[in-house]
Amino acid sequence: MNEKIxxxxxxxxxxxxxxAGCRFFSGYPITPQNExxxxxxxxxxxxGGTFIQAESEVSAINMLFGxxxxxxxxxxxxxxxxxxxxxxxISYISGAELPIFYxxxxxxxxxxxxxxxxxxxxxxxxxxGGHGDYxxxxxxxxxxxxxxxxxxxxxxxxxxxxxxxxxLADGLLGQMMEPIVYNFEPVDPKDLPEKDYTLGxxxxxxxxxxxxYDLRPGYLEKNTLRLGEKFKKIxxxxxxxxxxxxxxxxxxxxxxxxxxxxCKSAIPLGKEDGIKIGLLRPITxxxxxxxVLNQIADKVENILVVEMNIGQMVEDxxxxxxxxxxxxxxxxxxxxxxxxxxxFEQVKKILKR
Amino acid sequence: xxxxKVFKRTKGLTDIPMRYxxxxxxxxxxxxxxxxxxxxxxxxxTIGIAPVGCSVFADEYFNCDMxxxxxxxxxxxxxxxxxxxxxxxxxxxxxxxxLASIGMAETVHACARSENITIIFVNNAIYGMTGGQMAPxxxxxxxxxxxxxxxxxxxxxxPIKVCELLAPLEAPGYLVRVSVHKASQVMKAKKAIKKAFxxxxxxxxxxxxxxxxxxxxxxxxxxxxxxEFAEKQMIPYFPLGEFKTPYKKEEVKKEAKxxxxxxxxxxxx
Numbered sequence: 273m274n275e276k277i278x279x280x281x282x283x284x285x286x287x288x289x290x291x292a293g294c295r296f297f298s299g300y301p302i303t304p305q306n307e308x309x310x311x312x313x314x315x316x317x318x319x320g321g322t323f324i325q326a327e328s329e330v331s332a333i334n335m336l337f338g339x340x341x342x343x344x345x346x347x348x349x350x351x352x353x354x355x356x357x358x359x360x361x362i363s364y365i366s367g368a369e370l371p372i373f374y375x376x377x378x379x380x381x382x383x384x385x386x387x388x389x390x391x392x393x394x395x396x397x398x399x400x401g402g403h404g405d406y407x408x409x410x411x412x413x414x415x416x417x418x419x420x421x422x423x424x425x426x427x428x429x430x431x432x433x434x435x436x437x438x439x440l441a442d443g444l445l446g447q448m449m450e451p452i453v454y455n456f457e458p459v460d461p462k463d464l465p466e467k468d469y470t471l472g473x474x475x476x477x478x479x480x481x482x483x484x485y486d487l488r489p490g491y492l493e494k495n496t497l498r499l500g501e502k503f504k505k506i507x508x509x510x511x512x513x514x515x516x517x518x519x520x521x522x523x524x525x526x527x528x529x530x531x532x533x534x535c536k537s538a539i540p541l542g543k544e545d546g547i548k549i550g551l552l553r554p555i556t557x558x559x560x561x562x563x564v565l566n567q568i569a570d571k572v573e574n575i576l577v578v579e580m581n582i583g584q585m586v587e588d589x590x591x592x593x594x595x596x597x598x599x600x601x602x603x604x605x606x607x608x609x610x611x612x613x614x615x616f617e618q619v620k621k622i623l624k625r
Numbered sequence: 626x627x628x629x630k631v632f633k634r635t636k637g638l639t640d641i642p643m644r645y646x647x648x649x650x651x652x653x654x655x656x657x658x659x660x661x662x663x664x665x666x667x668x669x670x671t672i673g674i675a676p677v678g679c680s681v682f683a684d685e686y687f688n689c690d691m692x693x694x695x696x697x698x699x700x701x702x703x704x705x706x707x708x709x710x711x712x713x714x715x716x717x718x719x720x721x722x723x724l725a726s727i728g729m730a731e732t733v734h735a736c737a738r739s740e741n742i743t744i745i746f747v748n749n750a751i752y753g754m755t756g757g758q759m760a761p762x763x764x765x766x767x768x769x770x771x772x773x774x775x776x777x778x779x780x781x782x783x784p785i786k787v788c789e790l791l792a793p794l795e796a797p798g799y800l801v802r803v804s805v806h807k808a809s810q811v812m813k814a815k816k817a818i819k820k821a822f823x824x825x826x827x828x829x830x831x832x833x834x835x836x837x838x839x840x841x842x843x844x845x846x847x848x849x850x851x852x853e854f855a856e857k858q859m860i861p862y863f864p865l866g867e868f869k870t871p872y873k874k875e876e877v878k879k880e881a882k883x884x885x886x887x888x889x890x891x892x893x894x
Binding site: 296326328335337343344360364368474475480483484485 | 668669670672674675681684685688689690691692693694695698701702703704705706707708709710712713730731733734738
């Protein structure tokens with residue numbers, strides 16, 4: 273049994289990655305994620321891993337490309353502006369079908385924005401900022417405990433499907449301290465199954481090539497259709513969400529990450545006024561919990577989406593409910609954090625109470 | 626009659642026919658690199674990186690593990706590979722647009738970190754794959770599809786001399802400029818490539834071989850005219866020679882102790 277420790281979200285994430293078998297990290301400084309590379313700079317050498325402070329985010333993600341091609345578990349992290357730069361590499365890595373894990377500790381945007389917590393990178397994470405047909409599995413933790421424990425699931429899914437996986441958190445989750453218990457035993461990379469596509473010593477086998485291009489007419493289409501099938505399989509099997517107080521709810525709130533915590537604390541306020549507030553928290557933002565939301569829309573008239581942006585996930589919620597329920601939105605972007613009272617006000621307004 | 630074998634196909638290349646234009650230097654440079662890898666006995670533990678550009682297909686031609694990353698990112702990918710597999714020999718094959726334009730940051734920083742990798746830098750002063758646009762190494766006054774009246778320094782600045790740019794850094798083990806425009810130079814180029822790989826095998830850090838290479842198609846010249854252009858126009862601007870030579874192994878400690886400056890040589894030719 274692992275002990276309970278008090279940790280900062282960013283450090284819990286970095287330690288979680290190391291415990292999950294990460295042995296290579298390259299990154300570039302940007303607030304509010306600096307604790308991650310700082311932690312990795314001493315922690316990885318301790319376990320025989322490699323830490324490199326790259327000259328840019330572009331370079332950092334491409335170092336990951338090379339290291340992942342050699343078969344080890346790798347990680348990078350950044351905030352929105354840096355993730356924008358990393359999208360080039362993420363697209364190539366997706367095309368080459370290599371597993372990587374990365375984290376976006378969101379800040380206010382667009383542009384340089386500010387360094388306050390925000391959720392404005394939802395589109396970037398779930399739609400990709402890179403070019404071409406690809407998908408990234410996106411996990412949205414809402415506690416330090418999940419920050420620390422999600423990397424292991426991310427690595428497992430990345431290896432299983434040969435796709436990039438990521439944690440999408442915000443500056444608040446990265447900076448705050450909470451107790452955490454790691455719910456898994458440290459992974460020894462030596463115990464992981466060998467991959468049959470990695471580069472290295474070609475003694476006794478055919479040479480291997482890792483590439484994302486195919487100029488032969490028709491071949492790339494076929495390959496991309498195959499990738500599409502793989503993404504469909506992920507959508508069928510890897511959706512994760514948390515249902516709270518949904519049975520007989522008068523209204524259902526949909527929120528992820530930090531926003532979901534504030535929304536959860538609005539539930540008792542409703543109780544006092546005789547309003548039953550349900551909460552659906554998507555844990556994976558892609559694949560998005562479409563089916564469960566569609567079922568919820570059969571039973572409830574009003575859905576309120578709360579985000580720390582000007583309305584991004586709300587589009588997915590609308591897609592999911594297929595017009596069966598009214599979808600409302602309340603957002604506080606670029607450093608604004610909604611309060612419990614604000615959210616309850618919105619609920620009362622919608623229900624005309 | 627006794628037969629004497631004077632030349633054989635290198636095992637370092639696959640059987641796939643190359644798509645390069647007649648008179649292009651890439652085919653020669655591929656063969657030289659492949660022969661060196663074979664002769665050094667490291668073919669089975671070499672990982673090559675193909676660039677974006679004409680030689681994107683290098684991943685089909687080199688008979689070793691290969692990876693094809695984004696434009697200009699070869700040195701970063703090489704860093705990730707070499708740090709993960711220090712037992713492997715890692716080379717990044719890049720053109721002038723790839724290395725000296727979009728990938729300049731990656732090149733300079735891999736060099737400054739003294740990554741123990743080898744870069745084969747093909748300088749033909751033009752973007753070949755995309756049809757002959759101006760490269761960072763396009764000569765002053767030289768015509769390209771984006772400098773149709775010749776490169777005007779007031780508009781497009783000056784060509785970049787990569788070896789000269791990297792040489793003042795503390796880190797690089799070996800920097801050399803050679804050419805493959807004629808047979809005698811081809812043999813010297815091979816020697817330089819071999820030395821660069823040797824530097825990596827000896828753990829002496831970053832090695833880069835810049836190779837002047839003809840591109841008749843995008844220079845709008847015949848193959849013979851291209852040879853002349855390389856000789857009379859390219860080489861005077863991009864002088865051949867070693868810009869930084871590696872320490873000899875036994876001298877490493879001594880020189881570090883005494884703080885002796887690195888020897889610069891330009892007498893390679």
